[in-house]
Amino acid sequence: MNIKTICVVGAGLMGQQIALLAATSGFEVYCADTSHEALKKAQEFVDGWLPKQKAKERITDEQIAHVNKSLHFVDNLADAAKNADMIIEAAVENLAIKRSIFAELDRLAPPHAILATNSSYLVSSKIADATSRPDKVLNMHFFNPALIMKTVEVVQGPHVSDETVEKVMELSRALGKRPARVNKEIYGFLCNRIFSVITKEACYMLDQGIASVEDIDNAVKGALGHPMGPLELLDMTGIDLEYHLGMERFRETGNPVDKPSPSLVERYARGDYGRKTGKGYYDYTKK
Ligand SMILES: NC(=O)c1ccc[n+]([C@@H]2O[C@H](COP(=O)([O-])OP(=O)(O)OC[C@H]3O[C@@H](n4cnc5c(N)ncnc54)[C@H](O)[C@@H]3O)[C@@H](O)[C@H]2O)c1
Structure with missing residues (x-):
């Protein structure tokens, strides 16, 4: 799979949980947000969640140490994206904002990086042409709360390569999820x-x-x-x-x-x- 470093864009309700999930699963994670308030709240969420999981024996000391070392909340997208193998965008549900984030990510991220959107309703074919790598742009749709819900929908728009879909299916399993492969873009995907x-x-x-x-x-x-x-x-x-x-x-x-x-x-x-x-x-x- 060769995915080691994950960048999450947006540290809101979904982004903070996806970032924490990836860090507890052993990845190096950079989570970027334009709002300092959102970054602060996300860090507070992590700081509150880890001891609760420890008390319930749902997380090991090694995982906690890894999260503390490898999960970074940052306000600079360039820093977050520069070494990413995989990017999961979880910013606000607005097409124009998502397109401008993807255009920027295309410029900032390494050429091999896959760019996924967690959007619930905007299909990736509305976004992929804002980048120079449409074959690597797809929907990877988590459910709320992302730390708990097992399903992730991986959606193959007409522009997405099989290789990209397979890598994201594999990544989903590495995050402890049961991915559902959606072979065609459809409004709302399967579950919604x-x-x-x-x-x-x-x-x-x-x-x-x-x-x-x-x-x-x-x-x-x-x-x-x-x-x-x-x-x-x-x-x-x-x-x-x-x-x-x-x-x-x-x-x-x-x-x-x-x-x-x-x-x-x-x-x-x-x-x-x-x-x-x-x-x-x-x-x-x-x-
Ligand atoms: N809420 C849900 O139950 C749910 C479930 C699945 C998928 N989603 C999808 O996840 C995405 C995020 O939803 P949410 O509920 O976490 O929203 P949210 O409002 O809680 O968080 C969005 C975050 O994006 C940040 N943001 C806005 N513009 C940005 C930019 N240019 N760069 C970086 N960060 C930016 C905001 O500051 C905010 O912190 C949406 O696309 C939504 O459709 C939501």
């Missing part, structure tokens, strides 16, 4: 397509007064064996994210079915984005 059907139906039933938030979630957990209900999961991934994705999809397709549901819009307008703000479909301030 299935998730969106379930959440759309859950929101529809809530909007129609057919059942309560709790009854919908409990029924899905109890009958379908899902560990979380769809509305609980929306609170975790972020109602703001779901709202923007729905609106973006609606703008693209013009199909009213793609619009976010009234219950979601209502919460978005109130600023109740889910766990991150303390309220969403559930009230976490009381828990």
